[in-house]
Amino acid sequence: MVERDQFQEPNLIYHVYIKDAVQFQKTHDTYDHWALFIVESGSFEYRLGEQSGNAVQGDMVLCPPDLTFYRSTDGLSFHLIGFHWLTATNEVDLDPLTFPYTGKLRLMNNKRLVSTIAQLREASYLKSNVVLPYKKHLLRDLLYTLQIELYDQNLNQLYTEDPLLQLVVHKIKQNAEFGVSLKSIAYEIGISQVQLTRLFKQEFRISPNTYATNLRMDKVKKLLINSSLTLEQISEHCGFTDEHHLSKSFKKQFGINPSAYRKTYQV
Structure with missing residues (x-):
């Protein structure tokens, strides 16, 4: 063994x-x-x-x-x-x-x-x-x-040398669980939401909304594996309306429901 x-x-x-x-x-x-x-x-x-x-x-x-x-x-x-x-x-x-x-x-x-x-x-x-x-x-x-x-604890870290995009990534990570407002982030850094999305996708080949979703799902996966929280509790921790919303979103992204994922990977 x-x-x-x-x-x-x-x-x-x-x-x-x-x-x-x-x-x-x-x-x-x-x-x-x-x-x-x-x-x-x-x-x-x-x-x-x-x-x-x-x-x-x-x-x-x-x-x-x-x-x-x-x-x-x-x-x-x-x-x-x-x-x-x-x-x-x-x-x-x-x-x-x-x-x-x-x-x-x-x-x-x-x-x-x-x-x-x-x-x-x-x-x-x-x-x-x-x-x-x-x-x-x-x-x-x-x-x-x-x-x-x-x-790594910085799972889903995006790599860039552009200080503007570094700031965007930081703000998305700060707000991923609570709903990211790209319009607010764009306004704060002085560009349009369209420009922000275009620059983000050009650098990282992923949209800012998709990145924010991935961050939320990564937290869900960690909680499924490393905690005994119920799906309802996890949905509250990760900004989903309820456990049904969480389950539907999780299965759409990973092709497996949260309970099956927990059963497969939890030690």
């Missing part, structure tokens, strides 16, 4: 890059390893156990072993990475305690993601003896960065 504090790391099996696919070769597949899909352009619909949704540019979908992955697309460029989680003694761990998330994931440090997938594409031009070690390094870097974002 793997101890909770035992070190685990991803070990690359393969990486393929598919450009401008009109559709998937298979409508579904089941893997005997972990499979990571990264959308470079286009989008695809997916179903993974109780989770389902639409993955767009910049999204990643992580499929665990032995779970059928259903998918469909009308046009897509994507990376597919197969890997195992290994313990310190190089034993394959099919259910890593250090990374309990599956389904759709998004790296908030978008520049890091864009750089990583560009390097994955370009790695095929390297000398054959360094391609695999280099791709292994890129996979580890990608998943470690994702883990830091998932577990």
Whole structure:
């Protein structure tokens, strides 16, 4: 049995890059390893156990072993990475305690993601003896960065050198639970709401409203896993009108209801 504090790391099996696919070769597949899909352009619909949704540019979908992955697309460029989680003694761990998330994931440090997938594409031009070690390094870097974002207390931190957008992010985080007024934020910093939204999306490739929603949902997930609060209490803590509003919003975003999520991930 793997101890909770035992070190685990991803070990690359393969990486393929598919450009401008009109559709998937298979409508579904089941893997005997972990499979990571990264959308470079286009989008695809997916179903993974109780989770389902639409993955767009910049999204990643992580499929665990032995779970059928259903998918469909009308046009897509994507990376597919197969890997195992290994313990310190190089034993394959099919259910890593250090990374309990599956389904759709998004790296908030978008520049890091864009750089990583560009390097994955370009790695095929390297000398054959360094391609695999280099791709292994890129996979580890990608998943470690994702883990830091998932577990760090500053989850969903957006990265920018623009002081104006730094202020916008700060104000959204301050008010996410109580309802963000983009009009008020825009007025306070001296630009229009349209300009604020355009600049935000241009820098982060996500709308300010979506970012605020993600912040609220991240708090919901933390409370589901780390507390015994009821759904009604969590809805009050996170600014939802009631538990039904919370459940509907949660399932729409993650493809799974809050109770099932708590049962799956709570220790």
